[in-house]
Amino acid sequence: MDLRWLMFYLASAGCVSAAENCSYKALIEHLGLDNSDVQMTSLRPVHNWTTPTFVFMNLLVTSITEVDEKAQSISTQITVIIGWFSEFTKWNPEDFCGMNFSSIKKDMVWIPDINIIESIKTEFATIENQHVQLRNEGIVLTSNTLALTSACKMDLHQFPFDVQSCNFTLQSPIHTSKELLINPFSDASFLTLSSKKAFQTQGEWELVNINISKGQVNTLGQEQDQLIYTV
């Protein structure tokens, strides 16, 4: 081989190995997220099926757009932040040039199916978020801003000096409490404060506070975990 070619070969090989693990692609390949593996995209990310998946949620109410007494419904704009643990997307940042988080398309990983039980209609208030963020300790995070119309029992006799309270109950339609446990990310006082900060006043309605409680239901013949926000 010509010496020039050999030097060119060594230089480029050196470059490749030094920069190799600094790319998102190197990480994605290492985690096995690059081949649409059913284990990564569709199955709950645990090694042992008896391990429950811990899901953490935050619900911020950023505006109240309509209160309809006849229909007993309330229209709000909410931001839902959801995080969960995945046993399959952990890595050592030192192997990847210090990379400790990475955003990927959400269809590359399993995502918990959490609904708002009181919902009559839920739409994306902004463009649907297509990404999740992976953190090296195995936490996966995503968020969406929703325009939500939900059922709420109200009595407006004392309008405009009444205080109404509405529940937003977060629950998986199918996963039992042996599979999914839903907990709040932040405490109620923090959420009340952040919601009030983000609140775009709509004149008639003011946000008083947000309380958080836990619940369990038995609809499938098995216990299901609930997280209830009382607004």
Ligand SMILES: *[C@@H]1O[C@H](CO)[C@@H](O)[C@H](O)[C@H]1NC(C)=O
């Ligand atoms: C799965 O988890 C259960 C409960 O923690 C444990 O008893 C069992 O040994 C585990 N199985 C394996 C193969 O790790």
Ligand SMILES: *[C@@H]1O[C@H](CO)[C@@H](O)[C@H](O)[C@H]1NC(C)=O
């Ligand atoms: C690149 O990542 C692999 C794991 O996929 C690791 O074994 C290797 O040590 C890393 N290389 C560097 C230079 O950090």
Ligand SMILES: *[C@@H]1O[C@H](CO)[C@@H](O)[C@H](O)[C@H]1NC(C)=O
């Ligand atoms: C990543 O590491 C940097 C430096 O240690 C730290 O400041 C940052 O908070 C970390 N980010 C995440 C998402 O863990």
Ligand SMILES: *[C@@H]1O[C@H](CO)[C@@H](O)[C@H](O)[C@H]1NC(C)=O
């Ligand atoms: C809202 O949730 C709280 C806490 O679980 C419960 O006590 C209350 O009855 C619920 N309200 C309605 C209208 O369902």
Ligand SMILES: *[C@@H]1O[C@H](CO)[C@@H](O)[C@H](O)[C@H]1NC(C)=O
């Ligand atoms: C939230 O809890 C506080 C203190 O326990 C209570 O005073 C308030 O009425 C509750 N708010 C709602 C909306 O349930």
